[in-house]
Amino acid sequence: xxxxxxxxxxxxxxxxxxxxxxxxxxxxxxxxxxxxxxxxxxxxxxxxxxxxxxxxxxxxxxxxxxxxxxxxxxxxxxxxxxxxxxxxxxxxxxxxxxxxxxxxxxxxxxxxxxxxxxxxxxxxxxxxxxxxxxxxxxxxxxxxxxxxxxxxxxxxxxxxxxxxxxxxxxxxxxxxxxxxxxxxxxxxxxxxxxxxxxxxxxxxxxxxxxxxxxxxxxxxxxxxxxxxxxxxxxxxxxxxxxxxxxxxxxxxxxxxxxxxxxxxxxxxxxxxxxxxxxxxxxxxxx
Amino acid sequence: xxxxxxxxxxxxxxxxxxxxxxxxxxxxxxxxxxxxxxxxxxxxxxxxxxxxxxxxxxxxxxxxxxxxxxxxxxxxxxxxxxxxxxxxxxxxxxxxxxxxxxxxxxxxxxxxxxxxxxxxxxxxxxxxxxxxxxxxxxxxxxxxxxxxxxxxxxxxxxxxxxxxxxxxxxxxxxxxxxxxxxxxxxxxxxxxxxxxxxxxxxxxxxxxxxxxxxxxxxxxxxxxxxxxxxxxxxxxxxxxxxxxxxxxxxxxxxxxxxxxxxxxxxxxxxxxxxxxxxxxxxxxxxxxxxxxxxxxxxxxxxxxxxxxxxxxxxxxxxxxxxxxxxxxxxxxxxxxxxxxxxxxxxxxxxxxxxxxxxxxxxxxxxxxxxxxxxxxxxxxxxxxxxxxxxxxxxxxxxxxxxxxxxxxxxxxxxxxxxxxxxxxxxxxxxxxxxxxxxxxxxxxxxxxxxxxxxxxxxxxxxxxxxxxxxxxxxxxxx
Numbered sequence: 225x226x227x228x229x230x231x232x233x234x235x236x237x238x239x240x241x242x243x244x245x246x247x248x249x250x251x252x253x254x255x256x257x258x259x260x261x262x263x264x265x266x267x268x269x270x271x272x273x274x275x276x277x278x279x280x281x282x283x284x285x286x287x288x289x290x291x292x293x294x295x296x297x298x299x300x301x302x303x304x305x306x307x308x309x310x311x312x313x314x315x316x317x318x319x320x321x322x323x324x325x326x327x328x329x330x331x332x333x334x335x336x337x338x339x340x341x342x343x344x345x346x347x348x349x350x351x352x353x354x355x356x357x358x359x360x361x362x363x364x365x366x367x368x369x370x371x372x373x374x375x376x377x378x379x380x381x382x383x384x385x386x387x388x389x390x391x392x393x394x395x396x397x398x399x400x401x402x403x404x405x406x407x408x409x410x411x412x413x414x415x416x417x418x419x420x421x422x423x424x425x426x427x428x429x430x431x432x433x434x435x436x437x438x439x440x441x442x443x444x445x446x447x448x449x450x451x452x453x454x455x456x457x458x459x460x461x462x463x464x465x466x467x468x469x470x471x472x473x474x475x476x477x478x479x480x481x482x483x484x485x486x487x488x489x490x491x492x493x494x495x496x497x498x499x500x501x502x503x504x505x506x507x508x509x510x
Numbered sequence: 511x512x513x514x515x516x517x518x519x520x521x522x523x524x525x526x527x528x529x530x531x532x533x534x535x536x537x538x539x540x541x542x543x544x545x546x547x548x549x550x551x552x553x554x555x556x557x558x559x560x561x562x563x564x565x566x567x568x569x570x571x572x573x574x575x576x577x578x579x580x581x582x583x584x585x586x587x588x589x590x591x592x593x594x595x596x597x598x599x600x601x602x603x604x605x606x607x608x609x610x611x612x613x614x615x616x617x618x619x620x621x622x623x624x625x626x627x628x629x630x631x632x633x634x635x636x637x638x639x640x641x642x643x644x645x646x647x648x649x650x651x652x653x654x655x656x657x658x659x660x661x662x663x664x665x666x667x668x669x670x671x672x673x674x675x676x677x678x679x680x681x682x683x684x685x686x687x688x689x690x691x692x693x694x695x696x697x698x699x700x701x702x703x704x705x706x707x708x709x710x711x712x713x714x715x716x717x718x719x720x721x722x723x724x725x726x727x728x729x730x731x732x733x734x735x736x737x738x739x740x741x742x743x744x745x746x747x748x749x750x751x752x753x754x755x756x757x758x759x760x761x762x763x764x765x766x767x768x769x770x771x772x773x774x775x776x777x778x779x780x781x782x783x784x785x786x787x788x789x790x791x792x793x794x795x796x797x798x799x800x801x802x803x804x805x806x807x808x809x810x811x812x813x814x815x816x817x818x819x820x821x822x823x824x825x826x827x828x829x830x831x832x833x834x835x836x837x838x839x840x841x842x843x844x845x846x847x848x849x850x851x852x853x854x855x856x857x858x859x860x861x862x863x864x865x866x867x868x869x870x871x872x873x874x875x876x877x878x879x880x881x882x883x884x885x886x887x888x889x890x891x892x893x894x895x896x897x898x899x900x901x902x903x904x905x906x907x908x909x910x911x912x913x914x915x916x917x918x919x920x921x922x923x924x925x926x927x928x929x930x931x932x933x934x935x936x937x938x939x940x941x942x943x944x945x946x947x948x949x950x951x952x953x954x955x956x957x958x959x960x961x962x963x964x965x966x967x968x969x970x971x972x973x974x975x976x977x978x979x980x981x982x983x984x985x986x987x988x
Contacts, residue, residue: 351653356978358960359637366964366980451969465760472755474924475748475767475970491655493988501964501980504943506953 235263235410237272237434238417240279241427247271252436254410257321265410268435273375273402273443276431280373280400281449283428288370288398296345298424299396303338305419306331306388312415313384320383320409333487334385340490341392348397348495356503363506368499370398371477372451375444377437379457382486383409387416389486390456393494395429399452402431404444406457410434438463445470445478452477452498516830519837521624525611528618528701531562534570534724535707537577538717545569546725551700554621555834555843555878563700566723568732571692574721575738578663578690581718586690587660591647598643598685600713605636608709612702616674617834619701621843621879622797624835634959635678638977641961642682645982649687652979654988660688661764661987662740667730667754668703669746670696670845671800671901675959676745677703679976681720687985689741690719694733697726698846731757739763743984745802748899748925748970766974766984768802768966770899771927774920775805775956776942778913779814781932785954787821790905793930793956795829795883798841799903800849802971803928805956807896809916812909819887819907826883827870841903844879853881853902860886860895865906891922899925913938917945926968930956949975 235254236243248269254262268276287295306313310331317327353367374394379386383406394401405413417432433440437458445453445467453471458464458481471478479497484490531548533540545567550559566574586594605612609632616627649658664684668676673695684691695703707722723729727750734742735757744754745768758765775793777786793805810818834842844850861867869882881902889896889906896906910916920929929948931939943951949967952958959965964980966972974984 352980356960356963358958358963360958360960362955362958362960364960364963366978371968461760468759469756472752472759475752475755475769475972477973478759480762492653496983496988500949500968501966501975502943502949502951503964504951504953505955505958505963506939507955 233263235265235414235434237266237268238414238421238430238432239272239276240282240431241421243417243421246435247275254408256319262319263411265414265434268404268433268440270440270443272433273440273447276402276433277373277375277447277449279428279431280402283426284370284373284400287395287400287426287429292346292349295396295398296342299338299342299345299392302420302423302425303335303342305423306338306416307335309415309419313412316412316415317384319411330382330385334388337385337388338392341396344495345396348499351492352496352499352501361508363508364503366501366503368397369502371498371500372399373449374399374401374452374454374498375447375450376401376403376454377441377444377457378403378405378413379483379486380406380408380459384412384416385486387413389490390454390494391430393490394498395425397495397498399498400429402433402444404437404440405432405434407435407437441467442470445476446473448474450476452479454479455481457481516838520833521614521835521837523614523618523835526615526618528561528615532564532700532704532724534564534566534574535704535720535722536570536574537721538711540707543567543570544573549697549726551619551698553618554698554845555875557877560619561701563704563724565725566694566729570723571729571732571736574692574723575663575736577718578692578721579738581716582662582690585716586685586719587688589688591649591688594685594688595643595646597713597715598639598646598682601709601715602636602639602643604709604712605632605639609633609636612674612705614835615705616702617842619699620670620673621834621845623839623842624837625839626797631672631675634961635674638678638682638961642686645683646686649982649986652982654983654986658687658986658988661985662689663738664689664691664741664743664985665733665736665739666691666693666743667734667746668693668695670699671797671802673699674702674706677706679745680743683976683981684985685719687982689985692721692723692733694723694725694730697724700724734758741985744768751972764984767972768974768976769970769972771802771804771925771967771971772807772897772899772923773803773805773928773930773948774807774809775930776916776920776932777808777810777814777818778916778933778935778938779811780934782934783814783818783821786932787818787825789930789932789954789956790822791825791829794905795841795903796957798844798881800845800901801957803950803957805928805930806900806905808905808907809910809919810907811916812911815909822885823868823870826885829870829883831872831880831882832875841883844881844902847879849901850879850881853900853904856895856898856900857884857904860889860893860906863893865889865893865895891919897923913942917942921947924970927971928952
């Protein structure tokens with residue numbers, strides 16, 4: 225009796241709610257810790273970055289315009305999808321070299337992180353905004369608004385928890401994102417894309433690219449239609465400095481490289497970084 | 511022009527004692543620059559030389575940074591917030607006590623009408639210190655975690671349009687959070703910052719907590735790129751802001767930028783037009799239009815455009831241009847010859863590109879730097895006067911038909927600092943305020959500021975907020 229041949233998966237990009245290959249036709253080899261072939265992941269190009277930013281821009285007003293309640297519900301729905309595919313995520317993390325225990329813990333933490341951020345969507349405006357007691361007869365009110373489109377280089381380690389920890393705070397606040405997955409461990413990100421695609425997150429809100437940090441970071445930073453650049457996973461100091469310099473040309477908001485403990489309580493830091501405070505004045509009186 | 515002429519009502523300048531020359535304020539003392547030179551600060555209203563001011567060089571910046579670092583490590587950083595607060599309260603009170611003197615000095619050095627320096631700038635300056643004094647011992651409650659920490663030494667560079675107010679916006683929150691500062695005022699308006707240094711002495715603020723170094727762009731560049739600065743704060747042009755953002759790239763320095771703007775002031779047909787006209791005038795002619803958030807693009811609904819323009823021109827004819835120290839003066843002097851040249855260049859471009867300029871009949875003084883209030887009609891979105899920040903008393907008028915068109919035109923700019931909306935319909939105000947890409951939206955009012963209210967821009971107008979609880983973030987390690 226012949227052994228069943230498994231159906232192998234083609235790992236693709238996630239742009240505008242679809243799963244295209246890189247327009248460049250390029251792939252790169254992703255290997256397990258023992259050196260065996262895991263996949264040929266798509267190697268995104270500059271054009272893929274542009275397509276992803278265009279998709280994110282297109283989706284941004286609708287996503288920002290959705291009620292905070294809905295954004296919270298949809299983010300929670302992502303948590304449900306990840307939980308439902310728990311086995312798949314554990315498998316992807318194990319392939320990336322994690323022990324089964326560590327992989328399980330990371331998936332659990334990821335689900336919990338999504339739930340945590342989901343709850344912030346309709347609370348943050350009250351916590352970060354509010355009435356300002358100005359010295360005069362005015363109604364004066366501040367509210368957080370999304371920065372817009374964020375281009376992010378995901379953490380290189382904690383390929384799932386780190387990725388979700390940078391995406392979630394940006395999207396619950398109404399931003400749309402283009403995120404470059406961990407270069408050496410991109411497969412959990414592709415699995416996340418599959419969860420996102422089935423979780424009511426509108427196409428274009430999260431766009432996930434796989435490819436090379438050194439190649440794509442400069443295009444993230446210099447793209448004039450990107451409102452914030454998150455250099456979280458850029459380990460090369462020169463690359464990060466050059467990206468920050470390029471972003472300065474259009475005064476794009478930059479989050480510098482960071483390597484926090486992704487298991488720790490993230491606090492409001494990342495939520496605050498992806499909002500702008502708008503203050504509205506109106507005279508009060510009869 | 512008017513039926514009854516105003517009698518001159520000049521404020522006396524005798525209250526101000528300007529020294530012939532000033533040193534740098536470093537470590538609590540005025541010192542001579544060690545490697546710098548000197549320059550002169552002139553009264554833009556008559557080109558009189560007011561004083562000679564030092565230009566700080568590299569060694570002077572080093573000395574100021576060293577003093578600030580020592581004060582941070584030894585005195586100000588370890589000091590309990592409640593004690594820091596008392597110093598800030600002292601400063602707030604001293605400013606209030608000396609506000610008449612400071613207002614006159616501000617008008618002399620800057621050219622702004624005494625009416626504005628006295629009634630707007632100085633009360634606000636005092637209030638910012640008063641407001642942030644109260645935060646110094648309450649930082650754990652500000653929403654940045656239980657124990658937010660200061661950053662260290664803040665390098666701060668401020669512009670010439672609101673010399674003392676911008677100083678207050680920078681220094682008050684920095685000190686409240688436990689940082690020490692080295693501040694450089696603009697080279698054309700250093701005198702009130704130097705008077706503030708005296709106030710620090712009167713308040714017995716520990717030496718080195720506040721250092722004031724004067725100089726031009728080169729001094730500012732040396733300051734913001736100094737390795738000892740943990741924080742850089744800048745208010746000024748977008749071009750310089752861009753250079754500073756590049757200079758701090760790849761460092762650990764925290765950066766906030768308050769840059770230019772090209773604000774739209776939108777008048778809907780259902781607005782209270784007389785109030786709107788007052789708001790338009792205040793929006794663009796306040797402080798000679800030397801305001802980054804000035805309402806320099808008037809977007810008026812087509813059906814009322816003629817009526818609004820007629821009312822606006824009639825109102826502009828009553829504006830009085832002249833001696834900044836005269837209490838009847840509405841429009842003072844342009845701050846410098848350089849700025850006047852820029853305004854002239856841009857308005858010439860406006861005419862060359864086909865827009866029509868109009869100014870009320872107005873006597874321009876013979877000496878000093880002056881520009882009559884000007885309104886351009888027939889402006890298209892592509893014109894330079896609709897795209898570039900003029901930073902002068904020049905208004906560009908565009909029209910629109912539908913609310914969506916108004917928003918699209920208003921947002922058609924790389925800037926995003928402020929916007930104005932005039933309509934009697936509440937739901938339209940709330941809608942427009944949401945749609946406008948700007949950090950501050952004034953509805954049925956314009957150019958209002960308050961210590962408790964965050965101010966700052968989106969896009970190329972910079973990053974960060976000044977004022978209110980949000981303004982603390984710039985000076986905390988969060």
